[in-house]
Amino acid sequence: MTTATELNRQAGPVTVPTFSEIALPDDVRDALGEQLGKLPDPNTDIDRSMTRLLQIFAQLPVGILQQILDFGRHIDTPGVSLVSNLPVDPDLPDTPSDGGPSTDKATFVAEGILLGLSGLLGEPMGVLTEKAGQLVHDVIPVAGGAKTQTNQGSEVFLNFHSDIMHDVIGRYDVANPDFLVLNCLRQDHDGVAGTFYADVRDISAALAPEILDALRSPLFRLNAPGSYVRDVAGGKDVLSEPVSIISGPLDYPEIAVSANGVRPLTRTAEEALAALQETCRQVSHAVHLSPGQCLLINNRKGVHARGSFAARYDGRDRWLQRSYVRRSLWNVRYRVTEENRRVHY
Ligand SMILES: O=C(O)CCC(=O)C(=O)O
Ligand SMILES: [Fe+2]
Structure with missing residues (x-):
């Protein structure tokens, strides 16, 4: 594991730190683990569980709690933060070979960590076309998807992307999650699977002005997520309306890229897209x-992004749990399902 200082040194010339690290003291970890170990499956009554988790996480030392809250609420805080020395489940069952969820999990410490931290950032949400609308996503290598640009992959580098959502409005970067939380239950066999993050402030600072200009122009169409194209569209690309990749104020930019392919509309846009992926690699922070x-x-x-790694499909493969988080569920209410107010079409 590279230290936060080293990671910040790798970052671009922007002065705001774009990576931060929060380590729990051992006694805080143990107290948290004891409380989370007693929790029922949070999926049974999600709003009661989120409320209970808020009580538990509110007991974190105030400095740590504020750092997490600031991460969620402020425009000028880091884009990625590693929280470490967290409690884990005492007996972790095999990594499910079908991509999850596991039917053998007896305790819910990992789910409590995932949803407790999510609740400090906003509200967990689900989408029917991603992990069947579940709020706790399992990110596990699946044999059939080993080479795909999806979270089932392993053999290929999963390109720098945003988690986006197909949406009939033609924009995939509007109702998508504001945050993702990734909790590690099991590392890959060789400990080489890297998760990378490139902050668009660092990216913007590193790009040539004309490339940045192109990325800020509506010259791109995003393809819908791999899961949507596979499960809903019969394998056919479903493109967004033309959008810019980078938008918003120069000091506080926003970025949206699809993993499953971006269609550049001009030659300049095509070159800008290639430069973008290369720049992302250069300015990114890596965590294993x-x-x-x-x-x-x-x-x-x-x-x-995620680096490649070897999956063995032997019950001991890499296993993350992931949540999608919105600061507010209000402005995405046009997509809500009738069955569940946290789950969208
Ligand atoms: O596996 C990882 O580290 C990240 C995968 C990913 O892009 C995601 O879960 O959204
Ligand atoms: Fe992703």
Whole structure:
């Protein structure tokens, strides 16, 4: 694991730190683990569980609690934060070979960490076309998806992207999550699977002005997520309306890139897109998540990626749990399902 200082040194010339690290003291970890170990499956009554988790997480030392809250509420805080020395489940069952969820999990410490931290950033939400609308997503290598640009992949580098959502309005970067939380339950066999984050403030500072100009122009169409194209569209691309990749104020920019392909509309846009992926690699922070570590990711301040690794499908493969978080569920209410007010079409 690279230290936060080293990671910040790798970052671009922007002066705001774009990576932060929060480590729990051992006694705080143990007290948290004891409380989370007693919790029922949070999916049974999600709003009661979120409320209980808020009580538990409110007992964190005030400095740590504020750092997490500031991560969620302020425009000038880091885009990615690694929380470490977290409690883990005492007996972790096999990594499910079908991509999850596990039917053998007896305790819900990992779910409590994921949802407790999510609740400090906003509200967990689900989408029917991503992990069947579940609020706790399992991110696990699946044999059939090993080479895909999705979270089932392993053999290929998952390109820098935002987690986006197909939406009939033609924009995939509006109702998508503001944050992702990734909690590591099990590392890959060789400990080489990196999660990368490139902050668009660092990206903007590193790009040539004419490339940045192109990325700020509506010259791109995003393809819908791989899961949507596979499960709903019969394998056919479903493109957004033309959008810019980078938008918003120069000091506080926002970025949206699809993992499953971006269609550039001009030659300049095509070149800008290639430069973008290369720049992301250069300015990115890398973390090799291990159990007890959770990554908070701002899905608007930057893009993330995953390195390749070897999956064995032997019950001991890499296993993350992921949540999608909105600051507010209000402005995405046009997509809500009748069955569940946290789950969208
Ligand atoms: O596996 C990872 O580290 C990140 C995968 C990813 O992009 C995601 O879960 O959204
Ligand atoms: Fe992702």
